[in-house]
Amino acid sequence: MSLILSDMKLSEVILHHYVLMPVIRRFDIKLGFGEKTIRQVCEEHQLDTELFLAVLNLYINHSYAIERPLTATQVSATVDYLKKTNALMLQSQLPNVERHLQALMGNSFAHNKTIGLIHNFFAEIKKELLSAIEHDNAVRFPYINQLICKENTLIDSPAETQLAQDPMDEKIFDLRSILMKYLTGEADQNLCYAVFFALYTLENDIRQYNKVCDELLNPAVAHLEKSC
Amino acid sequence: MLKNKNIAIITAQHLEGRGLRSLLCEQFEADAACVFATPYDLSENESNNYDLFFVSSDLFILHYDYFLPRKNKVIVFGNTLSSDYQHAIQPFLNIHATEEELAEQINALLKAAIHHENSDGLTARETEVITLVAKGLLNKEIADSLGISLHTVISHRKNIASKLGIKTVSGFTMYAAMNGLIAIN
Numbered sequence: 001m002s003l004i005l006s007d008m009k010l011s012e013v014i015l016h017h018y019v020l021m022p023v024i025r026r027f028d029i030k031l032g033f034g035e036k037t038i039r040q041v042c043e044e045h046q047l048d049t050e051l052f053l054a055v056l057n058l059y060i061n062h063s064y065a066i067e068r069p070l071t072a073t074q075v076s077a078t079v080d081y082l083k084k085t086n087a088l089m090l091q092s093q094l095p096n097v098e099r100h101l102q103a104l105m106g107n108s109f110a111h112n113k114t115i116g117l118i119h120n121f122f123a124e125i126k127k128e129l130l131s132a133i134e135h136d137n138a139v140r141f142p143y144i145n146q147l148i149c150k151e152n153t154l155i156d157s158p159a160e161t162q163l164a165q166d167p168m169d170e171k172i173f174d175l176r177s178i179l180m181k182y183l184t185g186e187a188d189q190n191l192c193y194a195v196f197f198a199l200y201t202l203e204n205d206i207r208q209y210n211k212v213c214d215e216l217l218n219p220a221v222a223h224l225e226k227s228c
Numbered sequence: 229m230l231k232n233k234n235i236a237i238i239t240a241q242h243l244e245g246r247g248l249r250s251l252l253c254e255q256f257e258a259d260a261a262c263v264f265a266t267p268y269d270l271s272e273n274e275s276n277n278y279d280l281f282f283v284s285s286d287l288f289i290l291h292y293d294y295f296l297p298r299k300n301k302v303i304v305f306g307n308t309l310s311s312d313y314q315h316a317i318q319p320f321l322n323i324h325a326t327e328e329e330l331a332e333q334i335n336a337l338l339k340a341a342i343h344h345e346n347s348d349g350l351t352a353r354e355t356e357v358i359t360l361v362a363k364g365l366l367n368k369e370i371a372d373s374l375g376i377s378l379h380t381v382i383s384h385r386k387n388i389a390s391k392l393g394i395k396t397v398s399g400f401t402m403y404a405a406m407n408g409l410i411a412i413n
Contacts, residue, residue: 178406
């Protein structure tokens with residue numbers, strides 16, 4: 001499917017790209033939008049159509065170039081979207097993976113060390129993810145808000161969190177591929193699938209989150225910093 | 229089946245080694261099999277030239293570090309399945325058997341070994357590198373400890389990544405733990 005445009009029916013777009021379900025959830029769009037086009041849905045929910053389209057298109061790997069940097073209002077909306085993404089990760093996605101992993105451990109023999117290893121690896125990823133979210137909420141987003149309100153005379157730009165560590169989405173990718181290739185011993189296949197898909201969703205969301213930051217938010221923040 | 233393959237039989241019991249060699253020679257055409265008392269009788273160069281190692285279970289445990297990087301090429305033999313290395317999932321030859329049973333066992337092990345080698349296709353050197361990465365060493369430290377250049381380490385790591393489809397250090401560590409290259413703790 002080509003680029004998603006504002007006169008397309010939202011329902012058709014979502015049916016075609018079911019991966020967009022979590023995106024509309026984060027924009028607080030509830031199901032039941034009938035035959036409305038994307039523009040109509042956005043107007044109804046007081047969403048910025050341009051930003052909405054940019055996020056949707058990024059998510060399905062189309063580069064949807066916004067000619068100019070995001071406006072201050074759009075930046076603020078993007079931050080809201082990212083906050084919501086973080087909140088949902090904490091509320092549902094991480095617990096989801098954990099629930100499946102716990103069940104998998106419980107259903108397998110105690111001596112199945114490989115499942116224990118998968119659990120440990122995930123615990124490491126989770127810790128890293130939590131601290132990244134904490135940094136976003138405590139440092140980065142407040143800083144951007146102050147930039148928007150032009151109150152930044154006193155604060156310095158927070159240091160980038162990108163450490164020498166491997167990117168989290170790549171770690172989850174590795175975890176998935178190891179789970180698939182090297183799992184030994186007795187394991188409940190049904191639960192393995194559940195863990196695999198829960199990890200896949202998480203990995204994809206982290207990747208999309210980073211993309212929104214790299215392609216939409218960061219250039220806009222840089223622009224705001226310059227204009228201050 | 230083993231014609232022209234370099235085979236090292238490593239055991240402290242010389243008679244045992246001689247016996248295994250003649251069996252391999254007669255039944256599997258392993259005309260190039262040699263017997264050693266310890267792995268240190270083989271130089272580094274020679275070690276890498278061997279296609280297959282038959283190692284007695286006591287020496288396998290004693291020289292675990294030596295055999296780990298070559299674990300795809302190692303068949304352990306002994307009287308009983310010692311619980312000490314059961315976790316290592318190493319191919320095992322029970323020598324408390326008749327000649328026919330022995331031949332059958334070796335046949336099955338060889339087939340499995342060939343299959344195993346193809347499954348991830350890491351060379352002995354790459355296995356050494358991934359083991360050290362998993363232990364948390366930096367590229368520079370790996371280069372020093374293996375006596376190779378930094379550039380070579382990086383190219384090994386690239387090859388490992390493309391063979392295994394794993395990119396992150398955590399991923400390498402986990403691969404090593406799951407495949408018995410490092411101890412699980």
